[in-house]
Amino acid sequence: MEGTLTSCSPAVNPNIEKPEDMVKTGVLARFQNFLRKCLIAVISYGPMPNHIAFIMDGNRRYAKCRSIQQGAGHRVGFFALIANLLYCYEMGVKYMTVYAFSIDNFKRDPKEVQSLMQLMEEKINELLEKQSVIDKLNCKVNFWGNLELLCEPVRLAAQKLMASTAGNTGPVLSVCMPYNSTSEIVNAVSEVYAERREMLQREHDGDCNGQAVNNGVHPEISVADLDRHMYSAGCPDPDIVIRTSGETRLSNFLLWQTTFSHLQNPDALWPDFSFRHLVWSVLQYQRAYPYLEQNRNLAKKQL
């Protein structure tokens, strides 16, 4: 990708309307791009993460700090999301997951929830347009979570975006919305039961027809079964989990998948999370990498 990448400065202008407006041209931008590429080439000498997960915390605090309207904090957060998606793409990080909305967040003030839903609908529809950032990167977008809980327009937009990008082969962006790790696990459990029931039913029918489908021994439910039914099936586990704004909690995000992930909690608020923060995260990951690999090799995923 030449020169058309963003050079998003840490203080994002909250008046920008579309993500495409972040693209700047000019000598300074080209120089910044060149520097960025050099830096990425240098850190690529070490092990690079394949999957980074972000808990995008701090939008409201950002809005309060900068004395802008509450809703605008989330808008700025969205631009930071696109910027980080582009940086990850440049670095060669294939998978990126973000925690956009939790099922617990529905308990917030209804007006705030409403404005968040409107924002999401608007942004998803923008991304659906041709020539959007997603198109340029050939990015595949997944929505993980219990989509039934969303209101109709948002759900339809999300499903449309998933369908239109299903065949893309570029970086994979997984948006967790609305998501709770505990409900993901319960969902996987009920799907495993449904699968087992079908299997038993087929066997029963097979027996009735006089054929034994197998000798009647059923393997017990295992980790692999649950893995297959998680929303993240097919996606590798996150290598790094970054929670911005300094809080050290997982808040019910990817509990099952983050066993060996490196947890980081930089103090920067999400809209402030820029390229230098990302580089620092990767460097910390590279520092801890030998130990992480050793533990991963010693452990097996199956029980």
Next chain:
Amino acid sequence: MYISRLYIYMFPRAYITQNWQHIHHLGLSRNTTRLPCLDRMAGKQNDLAEALVRSGLRAELMPQHVALVLDGNRRWAQARGFTTPEGHEAGGVALRKIVELSCAFGIRAVTVFGFSQENFRRPQASSHSSIRSMISVLTEEVDYIMELIERLIRDNMDLFMREEIQVHVVGDPSRRPASLQDAAREAEEMTRSHSRYHLILAICYSGRWDIVQACRELATKVQDKLLRPDDIDESMLAGHLATNVLGDQLGCPDLLIRTSGELRLSNFLLWQSAYSELYFTDTLWPDFGEDEYIKALKAFQSRERRFGQRKVM
């Protein structure tokens, strides 16, 4: 007796020491003066309040359930030129101290991650001699740790009885040696009636194993037609997890402390730590004493917990 009480109130520092022998002349029995902080005197409530005030903590913000990941024994031993078993022994001593402190601070439940399923995984057998020697070393270490845990359970029975701690041992029972199983069962039976404090020892435990075994239990119930698959929800699954022995209120840890600078969860209390505050420290486990613990608790008390919602102003 009254004169000795007066002595205690006038010179409290005499009790803040592990060496209790110099106060033998007061005629107090051994068991009542083991603790480093001001406890075991008349009026438990006053002692608790005093202990908290001295350490700068607030009683109402104290976590109800603390989970500890004991990491760093081996590195501690290497740094000091001790052998690995000695490192683990030092870890055991530190653990006893932290359990005593938790009781003194009024923390109702402590879960300790002693040994995970992953530790049992040895590298694949290969003809390489270094791998084989590594395997044998790991096997020995695993056996030693099992034996140490059994010894810890038996030796600390006096603490459990004195502080009314109910002991639970969770984890995959098929992977534990028989003697450890017996010791665990005995400890659980002897402390069954206690309800003030709870200590959960997670041995051969893994978060994923826990969820899968809860899943299997529910599957048998569904098969026996005791429940329908649609009835299964989060609270039902949570009710079948191994840490359910603590009930709903105490089931999830409020604070999870991981020592020795590791920034990972390592498959411990996956489900239950959904909303726990995580505290990571670079101190190695045998060095994790009262000061570090108070620092961790202070960090916990300064955090704003929202559980996904906004704090109502």
